[in-house]
Amino acid sequence: MRLFLLPISTRRSLIYCEKLHEKAPADRSLYDKVTIKANDTWLAWEKDDKAIGNWKNKVTFYGNQALKRIPYEEWGLKTIPALTAKRKQDIIDGKAKYEVLFPGHYLPKERVPGLLEKLAKDRQNMHRSKLIWSVVIMPFTAPFMLIPVIPNLPFFYVLYRAWSHWKALTGSKHLEFLLKHNLPTPAPSAILDEAYTAGLMYPTRAISRAAPRPTLDQVQSVSQVVHQQTNNETEDVMVLQRWNGKLIAEQFKLPEMEVEIERAVEQVEKSIKTKEELMEEKLELEKAAGNGGERAKDDLPDHILGRIHQQAEHVAEEKEAADKAKNKASG
Known part of the structure; x- marks a missing residue:
């Protein structure tokens, strides 16, 4: 067997x-x-x-x-x-x-x-x-x-x-x-x-x-x-x-x-994603509390931190583009 x-x-x-x-x-x-x-x-x-x-x-x-x-x-x-x-x-x-x-x-x-x-x-x-x-x-x-x-x-x-x-x-x-x-x-x-x-x-x-x-x-x-x-x-x-x-x-x-493999992969993927989201949420809460998020950062793997930084950069770029468009329209 x-x-x-x-x-x-x-x-x-x-x-x-x-x-x-x-x-x-x-x-x-x-x-x-x-x-x-x-x-x-x-x-x-x-x-x-x-x-x-x-x-x-x-x-x-x-x-x-x-x-x-x-x-x-x-x-x-x-x-x-x-x-x-x-x-x-x-x-x-x-x-x-x-x-x-x-x-x-x-x-x-x-x-x-x-x-x-x-x-x-x-x-x-x-x-x-x-x-x-x-x-x-x-x-x-x-x-x-x-x-x-x-x-x-x-x-x-x-x-x-x-x-x-x-x-x-x-x-x-x-x-x-x-x-x-x-x-x-x-x-x-x-x-x-x-x-x-x-x-x-x-x-x-x-x-x-x-x-x-x-x-x-x-x-x-x-x-x-x-x-x-x-x-x-x-x-x-x-x-x-x-x-x-x-x-x-x-x-x-x-x-x-x-x-069996597809079911297992789907469940584990979901579990890991949920864990990453909770860790990201913890980081944001600690930042909002004013401690700089150092404690959460120590717990986060590098690939999650990299994803957070990419998302932050993307949001900043979108905000900058929107401000430029607004200023151009008002001018």
Whole structure:
């Protein structure tokens, strides 16, 4: 089984497990059948514009918006299958082969075990607690069954969240069990190194496709620049582009991976942007308070300070141009 540890930024990573081969219909469990049926129904609703008041289309639209808010860490853990008795015994007996692929030039090998342990353990209590609460809340959604035509959507949403937390919890326990038995085996990937380098070298997917694959010298050079500009990865800066998710998924023939990468990149980008805006606001407040903003300036990375100075210069230039136009008109 292959796992992927994909740095989204210099301080946050996505865990992704390669999907197991699809079982034949006759071999599918009840759980598999229900999951497939639910996915097929959701896809059908997305395309159905003939329902009364177009409610199916609206439900899927707002439902997809809600799904985007689920943390990417939860989505990643959900890709790891539950630890069955057979899998557990194979791991104990040394029969199971697990490896974790990662871009070695953008994620030092010695950091991999610590990151995997953090992903496995940090969210277990939260998923366990929210699973329990989801089950407790389910009976209170029963009155919505009285609404005609439309299914009991609150119940199905709470049911889905319970299932999602359960999947993430079982995935984290599987990963934790692997780590206790010195698995998975770290495997630096030259393909991932090239994909990350291309994403940082080129501005679009189309240009990246047309350009030659980055050389080893380019990989080393670009990764070293990232290392230096982020103060040895202590500052949180994006290293993966959203459009690059499709190219990485294609390299490994894992189309489902594309969605997971894009979702993770979108969430981390938003988080970093919000943090930068808060730091900029803090700087402005301290300046307004009359202390010169020295304390906030010490906390701000150089690339944020540079952006603030550029914005200030742009505002000053616009003001100067407006004053000149006003004076010319009055003259």
